[in-house]
Amino acid sequence: MTETFPDPARDLRVAVIGSGFSGLGTAIRLLQQGIDDFLVFERADEVGGTWRDNTYPGCACDVMSHLYSFSFAPNPRWKSTFGKQQELFAYLRDCADEFGVRSRIRFRHELTEARWDDLHKRWRISTTGGDYTAQVLVTGTGYLSEPAIPDVPGLADFQGEVFHSARWRHDVDLTGRRVAVVGTGASAIQFVPAIQPKVGHLDLYQRTPPWIGPKNDKVNSALQTKLLTSVPGYQRFRRNFNMWGREILAFVMARPAVAAKMQKMASDHLKKSVPDERLRAVLTPDYVLACKRLLFSNTYYPAIQQPNVDLVTDGIAKVTADAVVTVDGQERPVDTIILGTGFEAVQRPIAERLFGRDGVSLKETWSEGMSALRGTGVAGFPNLFMMLGPNTTLGHSSQVIMIEAQIAYVLDALKMMDKRGLACVEVLPEAQRAYNERLDQRLEGTVWNAGNCRSWYLDEHGRNPSIWPTYTWRFRRATSRFDPAEHLLSTSEDLRAPAHTAS
Template sequence: MTHSVVIIGSGFGGIGMAIRLRQAGIEDVVVLEKADGLGGTWRDNTYPGAACDVPSHLYSFSFERKTDWTRRFPPQREILDYLWHCARKYGVLDKVRFGTEVTEARFDEDAALWRVSTAGGELEARVLVSACGQLNRPELPPIEGVGSFAGTSFHSARWDHGAELAGKRIAVVGTGASAIQIVPEIAKEAAELRLFQRSAPYVIDKPDREYRTWEQAVLRRVPVLYTLSRARIYALYESRALGFVKYPKLMGALEKRFRETLDEGVPDPALRAALVPDYRMGCKRILISSDYYPALTRPNVELVTAPIERVTPSGIRTADGREHPADVIVYATGFSTSGFLAPMKVVGRGGWELNEAWRDGAEAHLGITVSGFPNLFLLYGPYTNLGHNSIIYMLESQFRYVLGCVDALRRHRLDWIDVRPDVQDAFTREMQDRLRSTVWEAGCKSWYMNESGKVVNNWPGFTFAYRRATRRPDPRHFHVRRAQGATAR
């Protein structure tokens, strides 16, 4: 059966896109989800302490604002519940096919259709939208002996809730955004916890607190107050873009917060010195926590900075010859982020494979359209990640752009639209030129980069500038093929 739109993924991007399509009168939409529930990263990451580092008033769709968050920074369970609420309220839950993993998508140029292969069969789509996200494929570190450990081990995004942690010797590998939430929680019950740090992160205090019942009631009954709160937080976070992308010296205020957070949380000067990063602030993701540093001072917690040599059946051996026995190993080592649509095989016009097109790094005009792959649209694609604000704002900009393209296909009776290669190349050159002056190019290695060290994830500017750039598709940017019998308007 041929569908108007097929969406791959049911996180914020997939569910939001399906809702917007339905509101635009496009009912023939299918959402393919490989898991047995929706939610994307908020479904997968259920580790202790999992929460968002963007304030809750920014972490909801503009068309479905949530006023009853329990905390200033929303916990994982509430975010997931919110997505289920949106899917039900806007009638798109029955459009999701769970347990349906896409293995290949191939464009049939003659039929002007995407033929999408899944483990359960094939379906066709006039328009294909990838909403896979950037944080969906857990990455284990390339350490010798990872598979030899005799105890319990798992990635933080595949948390083993059946694992017994109380009274155990636990090793946590990694010091990123997940680790700083996990460590304070599991240190409370571990007999011993060793945190293996390859690179110290910048951590600033997290101004989190519970919302009082009366505050929730006021926000619900006086919508303008919620709007003002949302606008204030957006403006505050948006102002940080200047430090990330234009004037790195403006990061000084955040650096001061980091120093204060570290000094207050870690009295021991030797431990404090080991927690000072050796790169410019902002080059890697800035983390927020008020209990991470105090957790590292607990008598049952040890920070290990010697490089890991190998994993052994009984624990971890470091390069200084020390053996660190463990009953449980938690790999808080992040995700493979530069493949975007991997491991799917995506084939466009003339049999051109996306992996080949992206051999030197992922490219997409505005992070949405890829030359040679007609009627394919990416959400949260290359150059659309942020270091300073809510990704939902970026997604909603992309929804509008994709809807404009879908409307053009219908209104002008087009078989397909395909972004011109020169337009995509010009956009990529602009991104790379602008990224050179950003803090992300300050010499560190981060998940914002691909294997060759090229930053391909982040948007080097203000989010409102991205919204302006995506306000509507420019017909001059595309090659088109008109449907047989269609006339120009």
């Protein structure tokens, strides 16, 4: 008996990878547009993405809740200005149920490989739960999904407990322990204040101090909730007010001279929180505000001034069986090491699992650095759409805005493919190159490139493949329409018909 390919029972119009904000939002909008021939593949046993995985004490968002949520699924009952991890996780679970997409999610189906089949114009998708094919592949794995583990000599031989903040070990009781925390980034400034009161001693290893501003987090009152639930348009007003307020920050952050003036806000917060001049000097960054991610906390500075905390600024030379040794030769005994060392943001792990034309992996394609067209499509990878791809990271506002803009872009592409009877669309290399040249020009001179720091925004070549360097409304405009002229358009008869000849 001849095998039928693709297998109708496992052939999809759209395959979505991941069920965080990106994947879940894509699934919901597909269903709302009447496209029901899709599945979402999720490696875990629940939706939620980064808000499912990051469960460390104190985990919360630093963007206002009314803005850090879907525009089509407003929540009038946020408990406070900034959502906590448990609340955001619950919100995403509720969205999956409310919009009826849970039945289309295949849990415990981790993507192991997706390979473009040029003959059949399909993505061959292998997961831990079985194999599938799909015309269109949408990746919603984001850039905060795989923890970055530092290459520290001896770390693997440490006899105590070692874990990354994104894989928090709730079975490890930190009460009375000697704990070493490596890193002082966005996660550490949240969990350090949460664990400081219970640990016996905490050594905090700081390579570069962050700029930290005050966090104006307030519990939403009963009156506020009543207004949000009963006054028509009030919640949309709040969302838009927050959004345009954040857009002002884009103007500031794109200009180092202006950002340097705004730096006084964070500098005053530091001065008010840390009276000791010597400690304050160690905690003062030597780069312009926002060159690295600007953080917000009211509890971090007080926590690290407690008697059971030592701030260590000497680099780590090695780890022994029961201690951390710094470059000055000092050995500090510890029984637990917590890594607050961020994520593989500019080395997307999914890239080694995606294979485009001629079997070339996305990792190989990006060997000289990540790039994409409008942060979504990549030359050589037909019918691939990446949520939160290169140059979609924001330094000033909500990533959900970018996600929704990309989802609209994907939907417009699908609509255009249906209208023209296309089998696949593929980014033209020259269109991708021209787009990124414009991005690089816009990034030149911004605080992210010229703020006197080395951040995770930059790759090993010094290029910035991470940041969207201007207002979110400009990205929404850039992705408001799928432009056929930027793509090779192929029908089932003609796999590589140039865009200008397509009907």
